Amino acid sequence: MRILRFVDPAGNTGYGCEHSEGGVTRLDGELFGPHHDTGEAVEVAQRLAPLAPCDIYCIGLNYAKHAEEGGKPIPEYPVVFMKSSSAVQHPGEPIVLPRKLRSDRVDYECELAVVIGRACKNATRDEALDYVLGYTCGNDVSARDWQKKGGGGQWVRGKTFDTFAPLGPVLVTQDEIPNPNDLRIRTTLNGQVMQDWSTSDMIFDVPRLIEFLSGSTTLLPGTVIFTGTPHGVGFARKPPVYLQPGDSVTVEIEKIGQLTNQVVEEEI
Numbered sequence: 001m002r003i004l005r006f007v008d009p010a011g012n013t014g015y016g017c018e019h020s021e022g023g024v025t026r027l028d029g030e031l032f033g034p035h036h037d038t039g040e041a042v043e044v045a046q047r048l049a050p051l052a053p054c055d056i057y058c059i060g061l062n063y064a065k066h067a068e069e070g071g072k073p074i075p076e077y078p079v080v081f082m083k084s085s086s087a088v089q090h091p092g093e094p095i096v097l098p099r100k101l102r103s104d105r106v107d108y109e110c111e112l113a114v115v116i117g118r119a120c121k122n123a124t125r126d127e128a129l130d131y132v133l134g135y136t137c138g139n140d141v142s143a144r145d146w147q148k149k150g151g152g153g154q155w156v157r158g159k160t161f162d163t164f165a166p167l168g169p170v171l172v173t174q175d176e177i178p179n180p181n182d183l184r185i186r187t188t189l190n191g192q193v194m195q196d197w198s199t200s201d202m203i204f205d206v207p208r209l210i211e212f213l214s215g216s217t218t219l220l221p222g223t224v225i226f227t228g229t230p231h232g233v234g235f236a237r238k239p240p241v242y243l244q245p246g247d248s249v250t251v252e253i254e255k256i257g258q259l260t261n262q263v264v265e266e267e268i
Contacts, residue, residue: 062228091168103143109229113138197230
């Protein structure tokens with residue numbers, strides 16, 4: 001099922017099922033509980049991020065060629081940081097370049113985002129995917145200057161400005177993507193393909209990430225895991241390519257769809 005969160009013309013927020021032949025029908029029930037397609041057609045005035053996450057875990061250096069392009073060794077364990085829930089941005093809404101804490105080195109990162117559907121603690125690798133509700137596209141927008149120099153040695157400051165976690169356009173349920181580590185993933189910036197690779201290049205695959213993150217730790221329903229980005233990011237290019245006002249950036253993942261956001265400057 002392709003689950004859409006939306007606002008209708010009357011301003012009501014709801015969930016729907018997006019159909020391959022076109023159109024959206026209303027879902028009844030709970031996102032993290034029983035739900036069903038009512039078959040009732042609905043009009044979508046605005047597409048929202050597929051959920052409002054309770055926690056956002058992110059994994060760095062999780063594609064072999066991305067680690068290589070950054071000159072970093074393959075990590076022994078997953079590299080973990082977090083984003084705040086206020087960083088989430090909807091499809092079609094802008095990525096805002098920080099100006100109060102100014103950054104001129106804001107970068108794109110296409111990522112497969114995993115959504116946990118039920119409480120998960122100490123999951124084994126074999127059962128890890130049973131806890132997944134579904135998958136969506138994510139953009140781990142990153143202010144490289146704050147990430148590398150202004151964050152006190154941590155990545156969070158440069159990774160969690162407002163709008164730095166676009167999600168969408170839909171949540172595709174786990175049954176439709178039996179192997180999340182066999183998907184084409186890419187970023188297009190102003191019509192130019194910047195990243196184009198496969199989730200098979202992950203150093204730690206999705207089951208291993210869930211096993212690791214749930215170790216002695218409860219992952220609640222609504223937890224989102226950004227699983228890392230492939231090579232081709234802006235800072236590694238020669239010359240570097242950073243997001244500019246007026247840019248349009250699209251993350252596309254096979255079987256999920258396209259997540260597009262424009263780029264604007266913060267008004268202060």
